[in-house]
Amino acid sequence: MLFSPFISKPDNVSQIMLKVLLALLPGIALYVWYFGPAILVSITLASLTALGTEALMLRLRNRPIAPFLKDNSALLTGWLLALSIPPLAPWWLIVVGTAFAIAVAKHLYGGLGNNLFNPAMVGYAVLIISFPMQMTHWIAPHGLGQIELGFFDQLEYIFLGVLPHNATLDAITMATPLDTLKTHLHLDQSVQQILDMPIYGQLAGHGSEMVAWGFLCGGLYLLATRIISWHIPVAYLGTLFVIAGIFHLLDPGHYVAPLFHWFSGAAMLGAFFILTDPVSSPTTNKGRLIFAAGAGLITYLIRAFGGFPDGTAFATLLMNICVPLIVLYTQPKVFGKKSPKDNPVHKEGRP
Amino acid sequence: MEISRVLIDNEKMRTLYHFHGGIHPPSNKSQSTQVAIARAPLPSRLVVPLHQHAGEAAKPIVQVGDHVLKGQLIGMPDGFVSSAVHAPTSGTITAIDMQLIAHPSGLPNLCATLIPDGKEEWIPHKAIDYRDHSSAELQQLLRMAGVVGLGGAAFPSDIKLRIGKQKITSLILNGAECEPYITCDDMLMRERAAEIVQGAEMLRFMLDASEVLIGIEDNKPEAIAALKQAIADRGMNHEVVAIPTIYPGGSAKQLIRVLTGLEVPSGKLPTDIGVQCFNVATAYSVYRAFAQGEPLLSRIVTIAGNVRQAQNYEALIGTPIDELIALGVALPDTNGYIMGGPMMGIPLPAVHVPVVKATNCVIAASDRLFPPPPPALPCIRCTRCVEVCPADLQPQDLFWFAQSKEFGRAQAFSLFDCIECGACSYVCPSHIPLVQYYRFAKSEIRAREHDKQLADQARERHEYREHRIEREKQEKADKLAAKEKAAQAAKLNSLQQPTPQQQAELADLEAHRAHIRELAQSGVEHPED
Numbered sequence: 001m002l003f004s005p006f007i008s009k010p011d012n013v014s015q016i017m018l019k020v021l022l023a024l025l026p027g028i029a030l031y032v033w034y035f036g037p038a039i040l041v042s043i044t045l046a047s048l049t050a051l052g053t054e055a056l057m058l059r060l061r062n063r064p065i066a067p068f069l070k071d072n073s074a075l076l077t078g079w080l081l082a083l084s085i086p087p088l089a090p091w092w093l094i095v096v097g098t099a100f101a102i103a104v105a106k107h108l109y110g111g112l113g114n115n116l117f118n119p120a121m122v123g124y125a126v127l128i129i130s131f132p133m134q135m136t137h138w139i140a141p142h143g144l145g146q147i148e149l150g151f152f153d154q155l156e157y158i159f160l161g162v163l164p165h166n167a168t169l170d171a172i173t174m175a176t177p178l179d180t181l182k183t184h185l186h187l188d189q190s191v192q193q194i195l196d197m198p199i200y201g202q203l204a205g206h207g208s209e210m211v212a213w214g215f216l217c218g219g220l221y222l223l224a225t226r227i228i229s230w231h232i233p234v235a236y237l238g239t240l241f242v243i244a245g246i247f248h249l250l251d252p253g254h255y256v257a258p259l260f261h262w263f264s265g266a267a268m269l270g271a272f273f274i275l276t277d278p279v280s281s282p283t284t285n286k287g288r289l290i291f292a293a294g295a296g297l298i299t300y301l302i303r304a305f306g307g308f309p310d311g312t313a314f315a316t317l318l319m320n321i322c323v324p325l326i327v328l329y330t331q332p333k334v335f336g337k338k339s340p341k342d343n344p345v346h347k348e349g350r351p
Numbered sequence: 352m353e354i355s356r357v358l359i360d361n362e363k364m365r366t367l368y369h370f371h372g373g374i375h376p377p378s379n380k381s382q383s384t385q386v387a388i389a390r391a392p393l394p395s396r397l398v399v400p401l402h403q404h405a406g407e408a409a410k411p412i413v414q415v416g417d418h419v420l421k422g423q424l425i426g427m428p429d430g431f432v433s434s435a436v437h438a439p440t441s442g443t444i445t446a447i448d449m450q451l452i453a454h455p456s457g458l459p460n461l462c463a464t465l466i467p468d469g470k471e472e473w474i475p476h477k478a479i480d481y482r483d484h485s486s487a488e489l490q491q492l493l494r495m496a497g498v499v500g501l502g503g504a505a506f507p508s509d510i511k512l513r514i515g516k517q518k519i520t521s522l523i524l525n526g527a528e529c530e531p532y533i534t535c536d537d538m539l540m541r542e543r544a545a546e547i548v549q550g551a552e553m554l555r556f557m558l559d560a561s562e563v564l565i566g567i568e569d570n571k572p573e574a575i576a577a578l579k580q581a582i583a584d585r586g587m588n589h590e591v592v593a594i595p596t597i598y599p600g601g602s603a604k605q606l607i608r609v610l611t612g613l614e615v616p617s618g619k620l621p622t623d624i625g626v627q628c629f630n631v632a633t634a635y636s637v638y639r640a641f642a643q644g645e646p647l648l649s650r651i652v653t654i655a656g657n658v659r660q661a662q663n664y665e666a667l668i669g670t671p672i673d674e675l676i677a678l679g680v681a682l683p684d685t686n687g688y689i690m691g692g693p694m695m696g697i698p699l700p701a702v703h704v705p706v707v708k709a710t711n712c713v714i715a716a717s718d719r720l721f722p723p724p725p726p727a728l729p730c731i732r733c734t735r736c737v738e739v740c741p742a743d744l745q746p747q748d749l750f751w752f753a754q755s756k757e758f759g760r761a762q763a764f765s766l767f768d769c770i771e772c773g774a775c776s777y778v779c780p781s782h783i784p785l786v787q788y789y790r791f792a793k794s795e796i797r798a799r800e801h802d803k804q805l806a807d808q809a810r811e812r813h814e815y816r817e818h819r820i821e822r823e824k825q826e827k828a829d830k831l832a833a834k835e836k837a838a839q840a841a842k843l844n845s846l847q848q849p850t851p852q853q854q855a856e857l858a859d860l861e862a863h864r865a866h867i868r869e870l871a872q873s874g875v876e877h878p879e880d
Contacts, residue, residue, distance in 0.1 A: 003787050005773035006693040006721040007376055007531070011735075011780045013728050067726060113729035113781075278733045283747055327748075334765045335371070335742040336604065336617035 013112075016227055017072030023221045024079055024273065027214030031083070034141045034207030038087040038154045042094045043079055049098040050078030057107035073112055077101050080120035080273060084266055084313065085127060086138045088149075088173065091158050093134050097123035117320045118280045124313045137173040141207030144199055146171040177205030178265045179309040181256060190253040195260075204263035212268040219272025231288035232281060233271040237262060239296025247304065255304065265310035267299070274312065280320045287323075287330035295319045365592055368612040370605045372739040373597040374774045376531050376694065378570060383534045383653050383661035388542055390665045391652075391678065397439055397465040397669030398705040399425065400452045404499040405506045406432030411463060417444045420474040422646055425463050428494055434507040435497040438465055439648045439667035441472040453672075453690045453707065457700045465669065476644035486512065486557045489641070496640035497647045497708075502601075502630035503691060505709040508637065511627060512557045520625040521611060522560035524551050524634055526567040526574060527594060527601030530692025533712040535651040536631050538663045540567070540574035543635060544581035546642075550634030551589055553641055558627055563589040565631070566606050568596040598694060599772040603628045605741050617768050632711075652706055654679040656689070656714035666706045672713055673702040681715045689714040693721065694773045728781040736775035736785065742768045746775040750785050753792035758799070761792050769793075 031039045054074035058065045078098045085094065101123030109115040128135045142148070147167045149157070156162050163169065175183065177199060184194045194200075201209045222228045240261050247255035261267060266274070275281060275295055282291045295315040302311025333339055402408035409426030413419060419438040426436030438444075442465045449459040481489055490509040499505045502525060524547070528536040540547060548565075555563050567575050578591045594600055594609050604615045606628065613624045621628055629637075632651065639645045648668060655661040658679035666675055672688065689696040690713055699713075714720075736746035744765055752761035769789050776785045 002698065003784065003790075004689075004691075004693070004695050004697065005776050005786065006689060006696070006716065007777065008724055008782060009374075009376075009778050011778070012725070012782070013731060013780050016731075016733065016780055064726075067728065071728060073731075111729065113731045278731050283732050283734045283737060283745060331745070331764075332743055334617065334744060334768050335608075336614045336619070336768060337765070338616075 013073070014071045017076050019225060019227055020076055020222065020273065021072060021079060023218035023227075024083070024215070026217045027083070027211050027269070030210045030214040031087075034210060035087065035139045036142070036149070036154060037151050038139060038158065039082065041155065041158055042082040042085070042087045042089070045091055045094045046078030046082040046098045047075055049095045050074040050102055053099045053102040054107075057103055057111070061107060061111065063111065068112060071112060074102055074106075077106065077119045077123075080269070081123045083269060084120065084124045085135060086173070088137060088139045088154060088157060089134050090161060093127060093131060096130075097127045100126050113279055115279055116323070118274055118277050118316050121274060121313045121316045121320075125317060128308070128313070136175065136179070137169060138176050140172065140174040140199075141205075144206065145174065148172070174199065176265065176309055177208060178303060181260075182303075182309055185254065191256050192253065195256075204260045209263040212263040215268040215272060219268065222272060222276070228272065228276040229285065229288065231285050232276045232292040235289045235292035236271045236275055236296045236299075237267070239293040240267060240300055243297060243300045244304075247300075261300065261303065265303070266312035270295070270299070270312035270316060274316055275319075280316075280323065282323050282327045282330065284327055284330040284332060286332070287326040290326050290330065291319050291323065294322065365590070365610075366612070367592070367594060368609055370600075370608045370741050371743050372741045372774060373600065373605075374739050374777050375596070376598060376777060378596075379531045379655070380534050380537065380570070383532070383655045383663060384537060386660075386662050388538050388651055388663045388665055389678075391667070391670060391675055393440060393467050393469060393471070394667070394670045394674045395466075396445075396671070397442075397467065397667060398450055398462045398671065399436055399439065399465060399669040400450070400460050400462045400705065400707055401426040401436055402460050403436065403505060403668070403707040403709065404434040404497075405504060406430060406434070406510075408461065409433060409436045411447050411461070413438075413444050413447070413463065415444055415447055418442070418468075419444060419465065420472050422474045422476055422648060424495070424646075428507075432507055432510055433494075434499050434509075435495050435646065436463075437497055437646045437648055439669050440465070440467045441470050442467040451701050451704050453697065453699050453704045453710065455697050462705070476646075478642050478644045481553050481556060481641045486559075489553075489557050493637065493640055495646070496636075498633065498636045498640055499647070499708050500630055501632035501636060501650055501708060501711070503695075503709050503711055505707070508629065508633055511622075511629070512554070514558060514622050514627070517622045518625055519558040519560040519622065519627050520562065521627075522551070522555050522558055522563045523607060523610060523626060523628040524554075524563065524565040524589075524631050525601060525603065525606055525628055526565055526571070526578070526631040527606055528571070529568060529596070529598045529601035530694050530696075530712075531598075532655045532714050533653050533692050534655075535653045535663050535711050537571045537574050538653075539632055539635060539651050540571070541577050544574075544577040545584070546638045547631050547635050548578065548581045548585060548587060548589055549642065550636070550638030552587065553637050554627075554629055554634055555589075560627070563587075564610050565589060565591045566594050566610050567591060568600060569593040570596040598774065599741055599770070602741065602770055602772060604770070617765070647708060650706070650708060650710065652710055653712040654715075655712060657682045657685045657717040657720055658715050666710075668706055668708060670706045671703045672699065672706060672710075675706065676702065676713065676715060679715075682717065684717045684719065685715045686718065687716040689716055694777070695771065724782045724784075727783045730781055730783060733780060735778040735780065739774040739778050741772060741774065742770055744769055746785055749792070750783060750788050753788040756795070758792055758796050762796060766792055766796070 051074055054069060055065050058068055081097050081101055082094055101119040105117055105119035105122035106115050149172055153164050181194055199206055203209050219233060223230060241258040244258035244261045248257050275292055282288050298315035298318055299311040302308055302314060401411055407430030410429040412427050413425045421441045423438045424435055425438050428435050444463055445466050446464040450462040452460045490512050494509040498508045526536055526540055551563050565578055575591055575593055582589050592610060599605055607621055607626050608614055615621050615624060636647050649665050651663050652666045653663050654675055658681050660679050662679060664675055688699040688702050690699055690710055730747050730750060732747050740746055748764050749761055749766055771786050773786050779785060
């Protein structure tokens, strides 16, 4: 009992992170439903790697290990990365990505609260640049692959790299809906023709669109519990919708409808779970709108005109760089001052 | 401007405004409002600090061994911002020395110790009709009656009434009492509403204010009803306004915003926007000073927290707090005491320190009521602090600057607009003692500015001294040169213009020589030969 205030709200960082992890569960459940349990294996691998790397880095940095391991932030980084990369991949892929995210993107920047970049997205960028092959082997959803692997076959492939004798990698994996769209557009097919392919569902990819719904539900839970504010998801999805809508209206044969963008790739995950990372996003509401709108724009540009199938990760990282500047120029008006630019007053009012 | 809601009050519509942020901590007020205010028994001794108010300490005007009467002046206001201190009862002054008081610094301060004789013998005093006096005279009376703000800041009231040429539109009485546990104003309003509204009228008279607004949080319906009744009974047109219960709605600037929609400009005073604000208990003291001629000798103190019976007591200034706590009976696991509320109060350095004019509440603390916070984690910039800051600041940035000692940037981010309400610390999920960082940064900046001022003064002094030495040297040299010149001139003059005596000698000499020449020319023998 040293100084006021002597009371505090019963709330802590580890509970906040735990709620974010919980909010991912609907999406994960649908993931398992449509794509099989491989994702659970990569989430487990990511969790173990994240905790191990976190403990090791804390030890190297002479920081207390227990309180930081309990904050759940490393787990969240691992889960987000696992959900961003193909689940049916050699075990070391997620391990390398997670270890890099925690060790370099988080701890070399000063640990919890100090990372300039979203660690999970740094891990993703490292993997997609270093191991592009492994990053394209996405599992086909139920009923679409030529052969479906059982759980133990999946485990065998992940840990030993061995497939059943009758299966090839091509037979069990496929390009993502965004990737397929891009490839076939290059072949001069129209959007309408492409969307008739069996891998597409109601709005976007069969199965993956449902996972996106799951993340949307989780995101609404985060909004309802006020863990995130509306600014980032609304500005991100809104910008993506408006830009995609403009292009779609101009040339519907070449540019896919905005809802396709919402429910494809990492858009929902990014809007509610990745861009909203408090540490690497702006602290002002106006700044959040600018930050997320910029990310929405970059995501669309990469998807429509860039070399990578999805753009959420690079959009996040590029906008992360701008955060300090955005925050500086979006300072709100202070009580008793005329405008945000009002000169600081150095003397205090009389009581 | 955001309009939060419209309230129909006395058939008048008053639009209430909203300030950003705020929190809803558990109020814990009902425990101490079950029974009426009790008069605390006369304590065994009274320790009256001479510095209980903002500004300069009062100068002691009694000596050890003096017998004093109740209400007798023992400390004379000393300086522009200062206030008088009186003997709270009759008795003997046994010491005037440094004693521990309730102050964040924990440093002792000059106090007069009085042993009561139990007679409660008053010094002659008389009521005055305030309408017969000028505002300036009334201000002087309040200064000599030791009336200071009883909301916690203890700012001398006469200074706040000295408004010069400024026109005051609204006089605001602050009955918000937004801090948890504290109920002294609530109970005072319930039980002594008539005195409060008359005190308000006296304040209005001195300020020549057009309207009187009494702001009370809507969790005090009894107080609101009592004041409305008292106003109606006297046919006054003061307006009681129920305001939303939100902490820190009782902070003067936030209350002014809620009631008038005006923001006191940063670094300015409420009077600059035509508003002045007093606590309801201050209005009560003004009433006592004028209508009964009694200086400020006692105040209502809430005893709450880890005690068997929480209650409000009317306690004499100088009452040792342990004697007050004993009335409520602290529970065995009590491990400390807080003066003020749990949001902005200070821990008492010792439980025997005296009640002062700023003591609105004493809370017995225990680990059960105030569990020690878990170790702080790094800031994750979640901005829960931003959401609750009533000054629209960026607490997470200010914390960052304070932590890295970037005081210039902290100032540029309006550190000094922070009112230290503690809302940010309350909601911080990393349990960072944010307010403590701001206090540290503010005190460092003040200390540096003070050091800089001293250094500037020292440098100026040094430069002046150098200049003076140089000038003296020059003057000396000039003087010497002048003297030498004068001496030379004198020498020259002495050659050109002989004195009369010399002239006479010269004349003699010339005459003698002329005589010799004559003798030589005549060729005659020397007469002496």
